[in-house]
Amino acid sequence: MAKCDEGYICEVCGEAVDEIVDSDLYLRFVIGLVPQSELTKSPERHIRCNPVQAQFIVHDDFEPVVVDGSFGKQFLDEEHVKQQQDLITRGWLRICEVTGSGIPVSEYPLKPKVDMSKLIAERQNFNSQTNNPE
Numbered sequence: 093m094a095k096c097d098e099g100y101i102c103e104v105c106g107e108a109v110d111e112i113v114d115s116d117l118y119l120r121f122v123i124g125l126v127p128q129s130e131l132t133k134s135p136e137r138h139i140r141c142n143p144v145q146a147q148f149i150v151h152d153d154f155e156p157v158v159v160d161g162s163f164g165k166q167f168l169d170e171e172h173v174k175q176q177q178d179l180i181t182r183g184w185l186r187i188c189e190v191t192g193s194g195i196p197v198s199e200y201p202l203k204p205k206v207d208m209s210k211l212i213a214e215r216q217n218f219n220s221q222t223n224n225p226e
């Protein structure tokens with residue numbers, strides 16, 4: 093079947109997903125859950141129509157999503173929730189950032205987070221080497 097001219101239709105509510113910032117598919121793409129090749133093939137959803145994921149977006153500009161069922165973050169492991177909130181909130185900020193920026197879609201995904209503790213350890217190692225008297 094040909095792709096609908098009106099854009100992608102949310103498989104949950106049946107409304108069009110007009111903006112990338114509303115797109116659950118693009119959100120999962122930037123956080124690395126969906127490969128770019130799947131973007132045009134996978135079913136689309138609004139971010140808010142996937143509340144189990146949307147509940148992890150914690151930001152002043154995002155109206156919080158609350159899940160009452162057993163997938164609600166209040167029932168999940170605290171450490172897991174922290175990781176998910178960090179990742180998915182960054183993903184959401186990223187799609188806000190790339191929307192209209194003109195950068196290629198292949199550049200949308202988040203870069204792996206720099207491991208600061210490793211960097212600091214390397215720096216200390218470097219300093220102790222350079223401080224060593226000959």
Ligand SMILES: [Zn+2]
Nearest residue numbers: 102105138141
């Ligand atoms: Zn929807």
